[in-house]
Amino acid sequence: MNLSPQLASLDDLVFDNRFIRELPGDPETANFRRQVADACYSRVNPAKVAAPQWVAYSREVADLLDLSRELCASEDFTQVFAGNRLARGMEPFAMCYGGHQFGFWAGQLGDGRAINLGEVVNRHGERWVLQLKGAGPTPYSRNADGLAVLRSSIREFLCSEAMHHLGVPTTRALSVVLTGERVIRDMFYDGNPRSEPGAIVCRVSPSFIRFGNFQILAARGETELLRRFVDYTIRVDFPHLGEPSPAVYADWFQEICRKTAEMIVHWQRVGFVHGVMNTDNMSILGLTIDYGPYGWLDNYDPHWTPNTTDAEQRRYRFGQQPQIAYWNLGQLANALFPVFGEAEPLQAGMSAYAETFDREWQRMMAGKLGIADDRPATDEDLIIELLVLLQKAETDMTLFFRRLASLDTGGDRPDWKTRIAARLEDCYYRPEQLSADYLERRDAWLGRYHERLRQGGLPDVERRRRMYAVNPKYVLRNYLSQLAIDRAEQGDFSTVDELLDLCRRPYDEQPGKEHYAAKRPDWARSRPGCSMLSCSS
Numbered sequence: 001m002n003l004s005p006q007l008a009s010l011d012d013l014v015f016d017n018r019f020i021r022e023l024p025g026d027p028e029t030a031n032f033r034r035q036v037a038d039a040c041y042s043r044v045n046p047a048k049v050a051a052p053q054w055v056a057y058s059r060e061v062a063d064l065l066d067l068s069r070e071l072c073a074s075e076d077f078t079q080v081f082a083g084n085r086l087a088r089g090m091e092p093f094a095m096c097y098g099g100h101q102f103g104f105w106a107g108q109l110g111d112g113r114a115i116n117l118g119e120v121v122n123r124h125g126e127r128w129v130l131q132l133k134g135a136g137p138t139p140y141s142r143n144a145d146g147l148a149v150l151r152s153s154i155r156e157f158l159c160s161e162a163m164h165h166l167g168v169p170t171t172r173a174l175s176v177v178l179t180g181e182r183v184i185r186d187m188f189y190d191g192n193p194r195s196e197p198g199a200i201v202c203r204v205s206p207s208f209i210r211f212g213n214f215q216i217l218a219a220r221g222e223t224e225l226l227r228r229f230v231d232y233t234i235r236v237d238f239p240h241l242g243e244p245s246p247a248v249y250a251d252w253f254q255e256i257c258r259k260t261a262e263m264i265v266h267w268q269r270v271g272f273v274h275g276v277m278n279t280d281n282m283s284i285l286g287l288t289i290d291y292g293p294y295g296w297l298d299n300y301d302p303h304w305t306p307n308t309t310d311a312e313q314r315r316y317r318f319g320q321q322p323q324i325a326y327w328n329l330g331q332l333a334n335a336l337f338p339v340f341g342e343a344e345p346l347q348a349g350m351s352a353y354a355e356t357f358d359r360e361w362q363r364m365m366a367g368k369l370g371i372a373d374d375r376p377a378t379d380e381d382l383i384i385e386l387l388v389l390l391q392k393a394e395t396d397m398t399l400f401f402r403r404l405a406s407l408d409t410g411g412d413r414p415d416w417k418t419r420i421a422a423r424l425e426d427c428y429y430r431p432e433q434l435s436a437d438y439l440e441r442r443d444a445w446l447g448r449y450h451e452r453l454r455q456g457g458l459p460d461v462e463r464r465r466r467m468y469a470v471n472p473k474y475v476l477r478n479y480l481s482q483l484a485i486d487r488a489e490q491g492d493f494s495t496v497d498e499l500l501d502l503c504r505r506p507y508d509e510q511p512g513k514e515h516y517a518a519k520r521p522d523w524a525r526s527r528p529g530c531s532m533l534s535c536s537s
C-alpha cells in the first residue's frame, strides 16, 4: 500500500471492490435496458464523452482520497471523472434497487445514471466508494438517457459539501466536469425542451446502499439473496455490530432507525427540504443522498416544498419529513421481515426512531434557542409558540435564529426588548404587513424567552457562542446556487468556487461575505431554480 501522503497518479489509488467481489452480479454484460433478477448489480462502463472540461472540485474530498491539488487540476483527473478513462483498479457497475416513489411501489429502478467506479482504501485504511452521476445509460436507465445537466450537477456538488460542513450526515462530492455534450431537458415537463450542457459529478460515500436495494430483493421473493445482502451490509457498513445473527439483525435495524432520525433532525435544524424522499433515495447509513429538487427554507413554512412535481400533494414538504422517514423505515421493515422472521425487532426499531426523533428534536430546538438546562415540558410550549409566530409572519428562519442570539439578558440593559426588536426587523419578508396584534404576541414571546434564559443562567457570551455553533449564518440559499449556475452556463465557474468556499465555514461571521447571508431577494421569490424545481435534472 502506498503510504506517501499524496498520490502521483490516479492509477495509484488502491481499490478493494467488495460489493462486486462478494455479491452476485448480473451475468449479462451487454448494456441494454432490462429487468435484472437474482443479482445485486450489473457491470457497465461509463459512456465516452466528447470534450470533458473541469468545473470544480472539493479539496476536502480530494484529501480523503489522498489526491493532491496538482492531480485534481490535471487533464487525467478530468478524463477519469468524466468517465473517459478507467484508472487502474476501477471496476464499474450499476446497482439494482427498487423503491416506493411518492408512496407507490415502482418496481425495479436501479442506478439509471449512476455508475460506481469502486471502493478506494486511503492511506489511513478508510474506505470510500466513488460513483459518477450522469455518466451514461445502464441496464437500469428505463426510458431515460443516463445523463445529467450542469445546473443539477452544480446543485448536487455544492449542496453535498455545504451539508457536510454544516455537520449534516451526507454523501460527498469530489468533482464536477462538463462532458462537452448537450442534453435535452424539459425542465417543467410542459412541452418546452431545451438543450443544456451535460455534466458529471463524482460522488463519494462509505456506501451507496439504499432502502430500495433490500426492497427489490424482497419484492421478487429472492429471500436467500436478501439474507446474503443483509449479512454483507452488516459486515461491511456496520462491522462494530459483530457477526450477523438474529440479535445483531435487531441491533442493526435499530441503528438504521436511529441514524435516520438523527439525519432528519439535522435537516429540520438547518431548514433543508430534500424534495424526493422516495425509499430509493434513503441511505442505509442515514446519509443525505440524491440532491435533486431540494431546497432551503427562506421564510419558515412547514408546508413548503421546492419540488413542483409534488406541488399538489406536498408529500415531501418540510414539516412532513419526519413522518415520511418513519413511513420509509416501515417499508424497509416490510422488506426485511422475511429475513428477520419476526416482527418484534422491527417494531422495536420503529419505536427507536420515534423516541430518538422526539428526544433529539427537542434537544436541537433547545440548542437553537440557547437553552442549556433540560426542562422539556416547559420548553415545549415556548418552542411551539415560536414556530407559530415564525410561520405567521413570513420570517427568514436562518436570519431569525442568528439574530435572536444577540438578545441581552443582563439586568443592566433594560432596553433589551427594543434592541432585539430592531435586530429582528430585517428577518421579515413583508415587514409592512406585521400587525399590532402580531407584534404584541411576538413581544410577549420574547418576554417569556428572556425570562427563560435568565432562569437558565448561561452568561450571554457563552449562550451566543453556543447558538452560533448550531444556527448557521450561511446556508446554500436556492437563489445563490442559481446565480452560480447562471454564470457557469456562460462559462464562468468562479461563483461555484466562491460558494463552495463560503459553505466551508457556515457558522462563522466571514466579514465581507454578508451579502450571501441576506434573505432571498424579491426577484427570486418565484423564479424557476430559486423556489421551484422539478425532478428534471
Ligand SMILES: Nc1ncnc2c1ncn2[C@@H]1O[C@H](COP(=O)(O)OP(=O)(O)OP(=O)(O)O)[C@@H](O)[C@H]1O
Binding pocket: 109, 110, 111, 112, 113, 114, 133, 140, 141, 142, 144, 145, 146, 147, 148, 276, 278, 280, 281, 289, 290, 291, 292, 535, 537
Ligand atoms: N436521466 C436519467 N437517466 C436514466 N435514469 C435516470 C435518469 N434520471 C433518473 N433516473 C433514474 O430514475 C430513478 C429515480 O430517479 P431519482 O431522481 O430519484 O434519482 P437520480 O437523481 O438519478 O439519482 P440518485 O438517487 O442516484 O442521486 C433512479 O433509478 C435513477 O437512476
Ligand SMILES: [Mg+2]
Binding pocket: 280, 281, 290
Ligand atoms: Mg434517486
